[in-house]
Structure formats: structure tokens, C-alpha cells
Amino acid sequence: MLLNKGSRYVVMGLLNTDSIAYAIGSLIERLGGKVIYTVQSERMKRIFFDRSPDLTEEEKAKMDIRFCDVTRPDEVMELFNGIGNLDGLVHSIAFANPKTCLGEDFHTNALDDIKQAFHISAVSLATVVQYAQPHMAHGGSVLALTFESRFAFPYYNWMGVNKAALEATVRALARRHGRDLVRVNAVSSGPVATKAAKSIPHFAFLGRTWRMTSPLPWDPTGEKDEVANAAAFLLGPLSRKITGQILHVDGGASIIGGQLLPHERNFLDEEEA
């Protein structure tokens, strides 16, 4: 069984039904688990309900959505206070001011924006694990979402730096919480079309890069469910001895040197070429 029946997960980072958090949360529920979603603020909960025409009123009523700004330790503490026993946690959260931290030039004097991006996108994983771990009495699984940080992509700038920090935080937390039987891993996803992705300047460039480097076909508008499938594996009992790892769900782009040659590209791309 991919997930134990009735297992409970907190899934943080819901913005709309395009969010990776929503893809993971709805798969957990289809697999028999229970999900407590978090949005950044009470206002965003209202926005989520107002802007999700694809959900029925019944589906909306069934969702357990709470709010938590991960830069506020008081809100993180309040979220987990009395939450009951958990089997795991998904951290699907990142932010960097696109005007200063992303774009054509890596250099910026906006140090407060850099610090804010670091706090939200990397440090907050440690904050939420600190408060969530006592509720994983029988151990649990924590999952973060990252993007290939070994290479310097254009425009991604300080978010690339933050993803490297997030991955280092995954390893440090895996070391710290092995004694609690809490595992900590990340899925490194190829580009998928979400609100956060669309705020990356020239996001389409990343999609084109994947067409030239991914041995498997990669469709930025359609691969969220594949990211969720890998997430379910890492959250559930089948990955019991895996911790501190970064699992690439990227069509294989991360192992390719240079670009694929035309005869190596997948069928769909050959048709497009």
C-alpha cells in the first residue's frame, strides 16, 4: 500500500488548484489519507475558494484549510498546537521578489528581499519541522519541493541559491530527526506551470530547456501528477529507509551533459521540430 489508510498529512503551500500542493494533497486523499492544507493567510483562504471554479461546493466544504505564514513562528506554533497525530508534512512553499531576486541580472542591492526569500524558501522548512515533529509520535515523513540547484539557470538567480540552501536543510534535518524516526526528503521537479512558476521571468525558457535536455517527454503543463506520485512514495511506508535524499522527477534532464542531439529527442519533439 502506497499510504497507510487513514494517515494524516499537513500539506503547506496551497494557492490554487494549479499548486503542486493541491496535486499532492488530492492524491493523498485518493489514496485514503487525510489532508490538512495550509494557505499563507486567512485572506488567501477566501481567495482560494473564490477562484476555484473547478471545485464543487461539496468538494470545497470537505477541505480542511488552515492558514500559516511560515515566517511567523507564532503562527507555525498555533497551527500545530492540538493538531493531533501526524504521519507527515509537505512543504511546498517558496517566494522571491521577482523584481529584485529573479531576472536578467544576478546582482541586486535588495538585501531585505534576499533575506525574505531565504527565510520563506529555505529556513521555514526547519521552523515547520521543529513544531510538527512532536506530533509524529510514531515517526513520519517530511517532503520539500526543490528545483535543480546544481546548475546556474538564467533568470532563476537567488531562487537557485535558496533551492541549494533548502536541499542542505533537508540533509541537516534528516540527520537531526532520524532518532525520531522522522524522514526528510525533497522532490526536485522539472518546470511545471503554477502561479509561482509564472512569476519567474521568461519561465517559458525553462520549458524550452527541458525539451532540449529531458530524455523523457516533459510537458510543463501536465507533469504535476507525476510529481505528486513520487511525493506519495516518499511520504508513505514504501520509502521507510530513505532520508536526506533529493529525488529528481524531471524526465531525466538532470543527468544529461549538454543537450540531446536531434536523433535522441523524444517522438513529440521530433514532430515539433
Ligand SMILES: NC(=O)c1ccc[n+]([C@@H]2O[C@H](COP(=O)([O-])OP(=O)(O)OC[C@H]3O[C@@H](n4cnc5c(N)ncnc54)[C@H](O)[C@@H]3O)[C@@H](O)[C@H]2O)c1
Ligand atoms: N512550478 C515549478 O516549476 C516548480 C519546480 C520545482 C519546484 N517547485 C517548488 O514547488 C513549491 C510549490 O510551488 P508551486 O509551483 O506549486 O507554486 P504556488 O505559487 O502554487 O505555491 C507557492 C506557495 O508558497 C506560498 N507562500 C509564499 N510565501 C509564504 C509564506 N510566507 N508563508 C506561507 N506560504 C507562503 C504561496 O502562498 C503559495 O501557496 C515551491 O517550493 C516551488 O519552488 C516548483
